[in-house]
Amino acid sequence: MFDKALQNLQKYWGYESFREGQDDAIRSVLSGEDTVVLFPTGGGKSICYQVPATVFKGMTLVISPLVALMQDQVQQLKDRKISATFINSTLSSWEIEQRLVNARNGMYKLLYCSPERLKTSLWEAELPKLDIDLVAIDEAHCISEWGHDFRPSYREIRESLETLDDSTSWMALTATATPEVRKDIIDNLGFEDANVISKGYDRPNLYWWVVPAEKKREKLLNAVRKGSEHGAGLIYGGTRRNCEELAEIITDKLGINTKAYHAGVEQEKRIKIQEQWIAGDLPLVAATNAFGMGIDKSDCRYVIHYQMPYSLEAYYQEAGRAGRDGVKSFPILLYKPSDSAIAEKRLKDSYPEQEQLQKVYDALCDTFNLAVNTGMEEAEQVSIPALQKRANLPFKIVKSSLKVLNQLGVIQLIDYIVPQIGVRFIAAEDYVRNKIDTLENNQKADFLDTLYRQFGPESFNGMIYLDVDYLKRKLNQTENAIVKGLQVLQAHDQILNYETLGELPLVRLIEERQRNLPFGRTQLEKHRNSLLKKLDYMGRYIQTDLCREVFIRNYFGEENVSDCGHCDNCLDDMGKTEKGLNKSDIQQLTDILKNGSRSMQELHKLTGNSKEQLKQALSYLIREEKVTSKADKYEWKA
Template sequence: MDNETLEIAREALQKHWGFTSFREGQDAAIKSVLEKKNTMVLFPTGGGKSLCYQLPSVLFEGLTIVISPLVALMQDQVHQLNERGIAATFVNSTISSWEVEQRLVNARNGMYDLLYCAPERLETPLWEAELPRLDVDLIAIDEAHCISEWGHDFRPSYRQIRPAFESIADSVSWIALTATATPEVRADIAENLGFTDPEVISKGFERPNLKWWVTATEQKQKKILNAVKKAAPLGSGLIYGGTRRNCEELARKITNQLGVKTEAYHAGIESSNREEVQNRWIAGDLPLVVATNAFGMGIDKADCRYVIHYEMPYSLEAYYQQAGRAGRDGLESFPMLLFKPSDLAIARQRIKDSYPEKDQLQHVYDVLCDSLNLAVGAEMEKSEEVSIRALAKRSGYPARITQSALKVLNQLSIIELIEYLKPRVGIQFVASQDYIREQIQVSENQRKSLFLDTLLRQFGGEAFAAMKYLDFDYIQQKLGVSPNAVKKGLQVLQDHDQLLKFELNGEQPMVKLVDERQAKLRLRKEELEQYRNTLLEKLAYMKGYIQTENCREVYIRQYFGEQEVSPCGHCDNCLQKKKEDVQFTNSDLLAIRQALSGGGKTLGHLCRQLGWSKARIKRSLSHLIREEKVRAKTEKYFWVNNNK
């Protein structure tokens, strides 16, 4: 990128984002994209990946297509871009086919800089028909690790991205972005996308300001209260509680016992309240949130000082991404993981349970289709809300198995499953525009007239032809009434006055069949077991991180493929090693060497022979094992002869 182009890029950065300089790596990534090179960006959570395709989209004359698996996140990004004066939209299964078609026509006419879509969208006849008419300059693939079967969030539909764009693949720029990719995943991404010699821009996985910490305990609640008591004076915090019940209970206990204002965040809380909790935490008005793992996606908060995991994530990718939400401003921060031995057994069982048998998948699929009134061969026009509880009751399976089956069907690209969606309200007027205007004029109820007039202004003429959707929170704000009053008012206008039809979605998961209903799904046992086994393998690496006695940052960075990594010096293991090195003397070494000279000894034997406490023996043996002077085998310790 020559100096003139770089200056233009900086001007765009200043104009739309308000920054005068790029973060580390962003300028290199943008330069590579503008030079039409195949680009792979590996930035940690909060590293500014989105800008690497958003800024070039402003400079390119044509369209940037962004493939994203997270519907809620793409909607948030589109909203933020529009706020910055950048024309962007999305197409996914939450909007009607009529609205999808209209947005694609607008894209064809050059009305957008960016068009976000889910990968499943690329295989629809409408998309295939419109693609040749779009003037595409850049294809950006967010969460690119979803391409790889070795990734922690594999989605088969991601492997069809390159074939879907084959007709224009060589005439556009490509950029693939992820925060978490092992060497195997990177190689798989490059091969699948046809990147023969990609420009790889990586910040590496070092986070020198993070003090990685693992605490093994059977008393997690006691430990978390102590941890929050110490950490709360440092600033804002985030706890990943795992389950809804944990989130509610921990938030209540921390607030009551420590006086630290804490609130829960999970899918069971009404969406407007969830968003309020999130916004107050970002603004610094709420010091601590206890959340399920849905919290934090796409959230930009630089000054979170500590992240505590009450429950263990099942992969290092997930842990690194979530814990990495601490200290994005570069100041000292503390990611802490609480762990007890039974956590691993529970995790293994949950992974196995999360992959139902073939006949269970078929049964849940059939029950789902029946509940949606779909005959064999019928297609769905758009997503519809489903009740997990109702499906579970109808299938005869527990809710846990039913939900797992839906997630697997989603991963296999049989359905599109959308969770944690930003609530939307859809309206279609069924009376004529003139009649509705007349009702606004003649109604004696001023509040009702204002309510109807506001709806007409906001939804406009499009809502007379088809159901049109807008964000629920936006409509509530325009109407100036409570969420409940919005629902009640719409109900009256639909049932009593018969002026409109309305739909609310977002509080429950939404589902759409990717293809027409099949009489029998083509499921291979090997395919189902392969991904489950990959997750079990990732869990083993998570176990290794927890149990390692060496530097935790070294373990993480080597897992992600970095070589020649030096100990960080400030994780719990590094600090313990420094402490042991200070406390361990030459006379201790000589005593243990003499005790082990006659052969292997158990911990109890050494305690009795040397007269030391068990803690002192353990500390000394740990030091000598790291120094490769002692080895452990079947609960006995042996002196290593080649280190005499």
Template structure:
């Protein structure tokens, strides 16, 4: 049988640029569908190789592949990796100055790139809209497509406008959507929002046969955590996820004091420190990273042997994605969840607290606008750094209130917030080049050399405004450490008054998406609808922790695979479910059958079930609770129990 010539070309590209002789399961089908011109949806698990599904076609199709990506870190990493393979690619996002965006768009127009990565918010800008007709786009790849859906775990409102913002593209342009985590509702939402009519859906399934899913319910979580990591490091490197920065620091310190090399990783650390931790873990120099969920996106390490969650995440999608970073090489690995009932209560409380009242939202919106110096009715075209601690002082609100308000304002598309992958240093010269050259001649020595190198690095653009360079690059060129750099810049700013400086990375960038409102207008239903979505997802995640069925079956069913078979190697499968409720609230199979048989005759109250079985009240409650969790019974409004 002759192979499709397009697929033959794809295999040639794979060998030439990646050095592989064959595709992973599903990749060939996805690439073949794109090359045939089909609308294509790709559903691959974490580590399944989604990126190749658009990167390979980009080297075969005539024209530009436009990749919509949600995270700056992912854009940086992908473009960097492609560059190492001599594949021309670039990204455009709000971290770049206007002149750099302009230059990259000119390059894209002239056919210099095979791939161009952009954030969804970029599509709404006038500069982009003016340039789009000049770009020879052949393929649009919507990465992390679950961000489209409110039922997705990383909902990003701008994703819902992708199709309309790109509506002027010709019909010949191919479209594809890619995600690792899509429930049936999310999948339906993606297809509807991207206006896919007859899509080819390529799914590698959500089975991870090499993963040994394990859950431990305990009140002695610290002891279980230490034992799990001790066992894990004998097999290889791993990740411990916890939900606060303080926890990261404490647990990393505890592991280190026990002789296990570990580093903390969280959003409160400087970008260069985070990058250093990441590199040490990927290279194997440090076996364990204790992190918040900020760790992992875009990290390519196939031999992670265990992932421990110290508390339950907010959703099965987040858990599947984070736990799925174990065993990407196909060898045996262990995702371990440690939890207790109080975790669910605490997380539920956090969700409820994270949705502030209107007056709080209004104060934060006005505080950020004031920090940016934005007058009523003024437009804000360029993202700028904002010190949220200053917003706290302006508004007399706590840090958590400001943070939660920012997240809601983002979701309502009132604010755009940008986090940084690498620290960047910005310089704006306040005097002319002639003045600086005169200064260099007068000063001579180390100071003169310092100013001369700053001119080389930041001119000519820094004479007209702030120009930014990656801080590691500046340090390398100047051959100094970060403390010396900042000391020298502060002298030139505060004593010589020849420049101004800004540091990006420590503070997020913000852009107010519409002209400043005199009075903040918000859609109340939109604000609180997503809160209810999160509460429902937490309920499903709690169900995973409590289920006595096969854990892989639970996850695969959640993601829409209705015919999943028990994996045979998760903790529930291995225990044989002889005692379905665990040691604390033992529920035997025969107890379950007894209650179900009683309910076949009709609904019963718990008191009647107690009388019929002769059990005590606690046992009746345990059995009924188990049946409710497994959705085999439900409780009516009058308190009676009925079969589902």
């Protein structure tokens, strides 16, 4: 089976061999072992389940958290001539049913879906009919309450799939898992003897850098000027406003074409920005953290964080988008002392109180016209401004309340959906065909004919949805022109009904509506304190004098890690050591302390070095956690 996997790697991906760790992961999953894959961002996790999927006779089920991620991966697989599909909230119920029928008939090697999908009645009915050889859980850190992106539905995956045959292989994959998150993943999935395959968190080609910056824009321009000499870059601006302003300033002052990317930019424009950046036609993007998920660009040379992230997990994942090809690259964080305090205040201020959560919950239920003890089958679109008005709360509180209600398992909050247009023909099919043939207006006839062919016979029985971008290509029209044409066919000709789905979140109550939320203040504060703890570690990373890569790798549970030798702290220490003691002097000091603790006076006599030189060297060894200071004496750490 492994030989077949290697053949398929060459056949579909064009690679001669697997990367380090990928071969171990694939051998493990092909032999039926429960497998946990811990690879850094850009480490090639998806290969670890996509290649086995081409080897197994049955289908591979991939659990993925984001609509955009699964759509992107399915498209990449199709481009490689590998049969794959997804089922998610962007599809009509008819289309989901059809894809499940196709899956039952063995038409796909990979089927992607969200964890929430596993709880639907349709899925539960179809599951026994599906031949699933492998379950791959992507972004598995979402399982853990201690993870940076906890998602309650992830904790129910094993239970939802408990009817699967014992011969089904299981795999969990993540780029960011501390030891406690790793243990939580293994325990939750019931992996009794998990094969944990980790490439470690070292990225030897990344030069981690934190730049103190009271005047951030000045430092940013300097960093971009230097970074652009090496290639394309990415700036995480934090807010929409920052992204817009930074893109404008860099373009004007440095002449480097820079585009802003955030949720307020029209989707068509966002897609174009992504494509231009990936193709190398756009050198720099200033984006919110929505940018990067599922975007595959190996030669990004620098990533600048204009604002500090709220966790090391998020920072490592975002900064790690630099240098995926192994070439020297630069993750840079601009920082000023007030940043940590501001971030903590924002987190506390934006984190909702229980009374605010209750208001948002009630407003949500009222929006869906749900009485107490009634529930909902399907997720529905929600306008946050409308919800804000109904709850009479600030926009940020409403938005964060939805996120917290999702994390605490009260609602299912689905990622923003791709804009779509739904069409249902209300006239008979023969009438529509005759209308196409007899229309004197050729442009209108072509428009109706294309609609008829694209939406198909099923649209005479129910509303069928297609992506706006797809329709624009097929009809060769702008979105406005398409909507105007549909308005005429609906209002004047009365042969169809249409509706549009915009970029609104989809929400579904997981349980029936209750008078009061099913959790107390203690549980709410526990979750908030977990986020504050992660923010604290982020602050420690910024302030540390130790090797930055060592700090990151220790945070993720690696031990006995050597200094990278090229982050800002390592280079700073080298400079200090060169001005003070040379390596032979440090070795002499090390040998003395290994034989017992000594005072400064004793070390001065034994080495002949000045006390100032000794202070520099001891400070360096203490930062390296090789020496400790106790009661005016220095001793070697065992």
